Amino acid sequence: xxxxxxENYWKVVNHEEGEWIPIFWxxxxxxxxxxxYGALCQELGVPDYKRPVGDFGTVNLHPILRERLHSDVExxxxxxxxxxxxxxxxxEDAMWGFRMKEVGGYRVFPDQIAPLRHAKTIKEIEExxxxxxxxxxxxxxxxxxxxxxxxxxxxxxxxxxxxASAPFFVYPxxxxxxxxxxxxxxxxxxxxxLAQKIIDYSAVILERWLDEVGEYLDVLCFYDDIAMQTGPxxxxxxxxxxxxxxxxxxxxxAKKLTKAKFSIHCCGSCHDLLPGFIEVGYEILNPVQTRAKxxxxxxxxxxxxxxxxxxxxxxxxxxxxFGTVEEIRQGVKDLINTLGPNGGFLFAxxxxxxxxxxxxxxxxxxxxxxxxxxxxxxDK
Amino acid sequence: xxxxxxxxxxxxxxxxATQEVExxxxxxxxxxxxIQNGIMQGMDLVGERFEKGYYFLPDxxxxxxxxDACSSLVKPLLKSNQSSDKGVIVVGTVxxxxxxxxxxxxxxxxxxxxxxxxxIGVDVPVERFVEAVRSEKALLLGMSALLTxxxxxxxxxxxxxxxxxxxxxVKIMVGGAPLDQEYADKIGAxxxxxxxxxxxxxxxxxxx
Numbered sequence: 001x002x003x004x005x006x007e008n009y010w011k012v013v014n015h016e017e018g019e020w021i022p023i024f025w026x027x028x029x030x031x032x033x034x035x036x037y038g039a040l041c042q043e044l045g046v047p048d049y050k051r052p053v054g055d056f057g058t059v060n061l062h063p064i065l066r067e068r069l070h071s072d073v074e075x076x077x078x079x080x081x082x083x084x085x086x087x088x089x090x091x092e093d094a095m096w097g098f099r100m101k102e103v104g105g106y107r108v109f110p111d112q113i114a115p116l117r118h119a120k121t122i123k124e125i126e127e128x129x130x131x132x133x134x135x136x137x138x139x140x141x142x143x144x145x146x147x148x149x150x151x152x153x154x155x156x157x158x159x160x161x162x163x164a165s166a167p168f169f170v171y172p173x174x175x176x177x178x179x180x181x182x183x184x185x186x187x188x189x190x191x192x193x194l195a196q197k198i199i200d201y202s203a204v205i206l207e208r209w210l211d212e213v214g215e216y217l218d219v220l221c222f223y224d225d226i227a228m229q230t231g232p233x234x235x236x237x238x239x240x241x242x243x244x245x246x247x248x249x250x251x252x253x254a255k256k257l258t259k260a261k262f263s264i265h266c267c268g269s270c271h272d273l274l275p276g277f278i279e280v281g282y283e284i285l286n287p288v289q290t291r292a293k294x295x296x297x298x299x300x301x302x303x304x305x306x307x308x309x310x311x312x313x314x315x316x317x318x319x320x321x322f323g324t325v326e327e328i329r330q331g332v333k334d335l336i337n338t339l340g341p342n343g344g345f346l347f348a349x350x351x352x353x354x355x356x357x358x359x360x361x362x363x364x365x366x367x368x369x370x371x372x373x374x375x376x377x378x379d380k
Numbered sequence: 381x382x383x384x385x386x387x388x389x390x391x392x393x394x395x396x397a398t399q400e401v402e403x404x405x406x407x408x409x410x411x412x413x414x415i416q417n418g419i420m421q422g423m424d425l426v427g428e429r430f431e432k433g434y435y436f437l438p439d440x441x442x443x444x445x446x447x448d449a450c451s452s453l454v455k456p457l458l459k460s461n462q463s464s465d466k467g468v469i470v471v472g473t474v475x476x477x478x479x480x481x482x483x484x485x486x487x488x489x490x491x492x493x494x495x496x497x498x499x500i501g502v503d504v505p506v507e508r509f510v511e512a513v514r515s516e517k518a519l520l521l522g523m524s525a526l527l528t529x530x531x532x533x534x535x536x537x538x539x540x541x542x543x544x545x546x547x548x549x550v551k552i553m554v555g556g557a558p559l560d561q562e563y564a565d566k567i568g569a570x571x572x573x574x575x576x577x578x579x580x581x582x583x584x585x586x587x588x
Binding site: 229230231232321354 | 436528
């Protein structure tokens with residue numbers, strides 16, 4: 001191996017064949033759910049793993065796990081103030097004041113307890129007690145030193161600006177999912193006001209954070225999640241009118257402060273929204289849920305292989321939890337043969353690995369990626 | 381007579397739809413027919429447009445709100461037995477799972493088709509499903525799950541119902557993103573509803 005993971009990544013993400021297909025194991029998504037992290041650590045004999053941290057996927061993967069499972073990435077996440085634990089198991093976010101609950105080991109954000117659910121006026125939005133304080137040093141503490149250190153490792157540095165890069169996670173968590181969807185029709189002024197307010201705060205934090213770390217990043221992650229298993233939640237027209245203009249404000253700012261490629265996380269069948277994503281400036285798609293409608297690897301590669309890099313793809317709904325080791329190896333091989341040629345593929349799972357997945361399957365998957373993901377890709 | 385409601389509802393025009401319902405009520409049209417031939421047909425069309433990809437979730441939610449507004453005008457006029465003569469359907473999201481968007485869409489669709497639906501909420505344990513089916517004398521149970529981790533709960537509920545001599549014949553329908561027909565068959569459900577429209581079709585088949 002003569003290239004560093006970073007050098008190799010930049011070839012691949014620019015749609016050229018590097019030495020190998022980068023293995024993206026260690027972001028906030030396409031990771032493993034916290035409640036299953038211990039089982040994987042035990043299987044691999046990691047002696048001193050810490051309590052897993054993460055709302056969805058474990059973000060503090062132990063170095064032994066990264067090493068053993070061939071990870072090419074290091075995660076650099078935005079800091080932030082501590083959350084408050086309220087009664088009845090509710091947790092209140094200290095950045096935006098939305099509330100979450102743990103059910104079955106998962107963080108959920110029930111519409112019924114969204115703090116701005118019943119707001120009818122801009123005044124009521126203004127009265128929401130918790131908004132981010134961009135001057136809070138907790139967001140940026142030690143970021144530059146850590147970024148520099150990760151950069152020096154030669155690994156790919158994955159920047160996650162958390163809920164300063166997920167405006168349309170924040171909106172539905174403040175308003176409720178259903179309200180978020182119909183506000184543009186029922187209360188368009190309120191929608192514009194709240195969406196812009198979220199962007200304004202996000203932009204300042206993102207800008208200050210990127211001032212510190214932008215030069216060290218290889219990937220910068222943004223979040224959307226506006227698709228389901230069967231199709232997008234909203235039309236491309238809706239996306240272009242009500243979502244894109246806000247998201248683009250963030251990518252426009254980020255573009256000035258980092259050379260990193262921008263990744264958009266959108267679960268489910270987002271195929272029909274991809275033209276919109278490209279207009280925003282996203283160049284990497286995560287988590288590529290290949291079991292969802294129109295999201296087959298061959299289709300994505302054929303239609304968007306030149307304009308998007310695919311970060312994800314290994315089916316975590318059926319193949320990984322229920323497949324045999326042999327089936328998983330074959331699935332990995334097929335995925336690599338489909339998405340790998342001419343670059344544009346970052347190997348990862350189609351979301352966080354779920355608790356019903358046997359650890360041996362996880363290991364088999366990464367080992368197969370390491371084995372088959374060598375350029376040139378030939379049908380091995 | 382009903383085409384104006386159907387059109388207004390399927391075009392998501394709340395004002396026109398409710399106005400037209402009021403007009404028909406004023407003309408003394410049978411309220412059940414307003415639901416059946418007007419509101420329901422309109423919702424069918426919305427469902428069809430959703431299925432074909434012309435409509436999206438915001439449109440379904442808006443349609444749901446219009447249906448609520450229209451139904452609230454008509455419902456007080458219905459004779460009490462009319463809306464429940466198709467039998468009671470109990471619907472809930474299984475234990476460990478709090479996702480309810482899909483479940484709620486299914487419920488509004490079933491209700492606007494004239495079914496009496498008892499929504500027992502989210503994160504529902506096995507015993508609560510059994511208890512609700514028993515106390516409501518339900519003919520059909522609908523279960524929803526969004527996660528592969530929680531969909532296994534459905535099998536436990538089905539086992540519990542099938543092993544209860546009073547409840548073993550209750551029909552069971554399942555749905556949710558990680559499911560498919562194959563899984564529904566495997567766990568012994570009577571039907572699988574891919575989406576709200578299919579759920580309604582299957583409910584009609586099962587209860588006829």
